[in-house]
Ligand SMILES: NC(=O)C1=CN([C@@H]2O[C@H](COP(=O)(O)OP(=O)(O)OC[C@H]3O[C@@H](n4cnc5c(N)ncnc54)[C@H](OP(=O)(O)O)[C@@H]3O)[C@@H](O)[C@H]2O)[C@@H](O)CC1
């Protein structure tokens with residue numbers, strides 16, 4: 102349902118409690134978990150563990166210790182295990198355990214050129230900085246080139262645990278075995294893709310009172326949290342969205358954002374934008390109302406270009422106390438402070454402009470950037486991109502949307518997304534939840550209908566996607582409250 106990820110500082114605090122209690126036994130538990138996963142993988146790959154050629158990549162920290170003990174366990178089952186010391190000095194007790202079990206440890210220069218059935222990556226764990234130093238980077242590249250399956254211990258080496266950032270080279274794991282809880286890099290690209298499938302091992306760490314840094318969603322979580330209308334609901338309870346989007350230069354943005362609002366289930370949609378987008382909306386969507394009136398959430402900014410009245414529109418909505426989604430060009434017309442009930446939907450370049458920073462800085466650490474965006478504006482911020490992140494100045498964790506296929510990285514997707522956000526805000530969802538659910542719905546719709554589909558087609562698939570989610574949540578029409 103919810104995927105909670107914890108920062109390195111928090112993991113170390115939680116770990117310390119258990120280390121004080123059980124010492125090295127904690128590492129042996131972690132290693133036993135890694136070895137069990139490796140055995141399963143070997144059985145899948147070649148039917149048996151006995152005789153398998155396993156390469157252990159070892160760094161100088163405890164991550165290497167985990168890998169060495171796991172190697173020892175595989176060696177005891179008859180695997181031919183060789184460990185290669187990639188960085189620093191291998192964990193002494195782990196090394197002794199491997200050697201006692203019949204495995205060997207060699208330096209990088211002595212690594213024989215042979216085919217491996219499996220590699221276990223214990224180069225760097227939560228103590229690692231992004232990137233791999235050169236001789237290790239070359240080895241990682243050559244294993245990837247040969248297609249050797251890699252199981253990463255805790256996280257793929259070369260990826261920064263707290264951000265998911267990478268340097269020039271990093272390990273791409275088939276599977277990652279982590280201990281007790283997710284780390285942010287398991288949820289945020291490029292770390293997420295480098296992680297492969299994630300297996301969580303219980304080693305007795307107690308995260309119940311720890312504060313998560315990130316909270317992601319899986320499909321079941323999206324299905325459970327989507328606000329399906331109850332039996333007693335009228336159009337105002339479902340919410341009225343008022344869109345002033347598009348312009349004569351970018352009329353399509355008006356239609357796309359309106360499609361997003363209509364097809365994600367708004368109770369009523371008013372289109373209040375300029376003439377050219379209005380004519381597109383009228384031709385396509387007879388249910389959309391053009392007259393001004395009650396609005397429970399505004400959507401501004403998509404395809405605005407230059408809007409001399411932009412600042413006034415935003416100020417009027419603020420004065421009325423109505424929440425709003427502000428996208429794209431609308432972000433240029435913001436006042437200094439906004440309430441957290443407002444949802445801004447920038448991509449990296451737009452957020453960089455808001456923060457007065459370089460785009461590359463936002464891309465290097467999107468988690469920090471989205472938090473800074475919320476602090477700087479007072480609003481809730483949904484940062485669009487490979488990983489979609491939502492930060493609110495008044496909630497602790499950063500919320501992560503369900504990942505979707507890269508097909509949605511196309512012009513017009515953001516307009517549809519802004520419309521979906523409007524529907525959820527109008528339905529009374531808090532802005533952080535509206536952002537997380539809207540981005541997740543769009544990603545899930547794209548995942549269910551793979552291929553290069555234009556955003557207007559994907560928008561029209563939202564109703565069947567929501568119906569499918571309702572089915573997963575076991576909610577029939579009108580049964581929920
Ligand atoms: N605590 C426990 O009992 C348990 C811990 N567990 C395991 O321990 C892992 C954390 O272990 P850890 O703290 O030793 O850090 P780890 O990531 O192995 O190595 C850091 C070393 O690498 C170096 N270094 C860093 N980046 C580098 C780079 N880019 N290029 C080159 N060098 C670099 C850095 O040296 P520095 O350069 O900073 O001097 C430092 O010496 C955790 O992920 C889990 O697997 C589990 O067993 C459960 C029990």
Ligand SMILES: [K+]
Pocket residue numbers: 164222223224225226253254255256257258
């Ligand atoms: K690792």
